[in-house]
């Protein structure tokens with residue numbers, strides 16, 4: 001059973017919520033940080049990872065001696081990473097997503113496998129994160145690899161909490177797509193509400209149940225509450241705006257452990273989300 005903690009923009013408190021939920025989760029859980037461009041969940045959950053490995057993508061290199069310039073590889077590549085003209089073939093490894101399609105369709109065995117380093121995976125038996133290589137533009141292939149690694153090393157009976165990348169583009173969609181519940185973290189400001197709307201609209205087509213946590217409750221205005229009520233989007237909890245909470249977070253402490261009140265708040269949130277996710281997982 002998987003729960004994604006997501007947000008329409010960065011800085012809403014997504015990692016605060018993910019780390020706190022992990023710390024009070026009612027069953028054995030593992031966590032994955034798929035915010036591979038700026039991972040920071042490890043600061044709370046795994047500062048000294050036992051596992052560290054580089055991740056490579058298999059990309060094609062054209063063997064001009066074998067190529068017949070039939071163009072099949074170029075036709076199948078959705079990412080324009082191969083172009084074939086009459087008697088000329090070009091590959092663009094930095095645009096390749098490593099889907100393997102071109103290798104499969106080439107009838108002349110004219111594509112050799114090259115490797116491109118896209119980042120690294122770090123973690124242990126209950127935590128994994130991806131870290132995108134500096135200069136690497138595409139995060140979905142690394143996100144895919146982190147998910148595969150999780151399948152390999154996590155106990156299959158464990159619940160999984162995913163810290164998704166902020167925003168609503170491909171990396172965020174890749175992180176929430178096959179989960180059982182999406183928790184949207186937002187704040188009660190016009191900006192927060194705007195980004196919540198974007199995330200809600202972007203993830204709705206997946207048909208996964210969603211709920212909202214309002215972080216820094218007490219600041220801003222009521223726009224977010226009106227939107228959620230109009231959309232039938234459940235606000236499952238509110239985390240009060242509190243200087244001490246921000247101080248605990250900035251010093252690397254899990255917020256759920258900061259006070260009994262916050263511990264109880266996150267425990268009841270975790271129990272409720274787990275119930276919703278289990279219903280969704282059927």
Ligand code: SF4
Nearest residue numbers: 067068070071073106
């Ligand atoms: S499919 Fe193979 S033979 Fe055809 S253009 Fe591509 S590399 Fe060349």
Ligand code: SF4
Nearest residue numbers: 077096097099100102
């Ligand atoms: S592996 Fe996939 S993405 Fe990469 S060049 Fe081949 S078809 Fe395109």
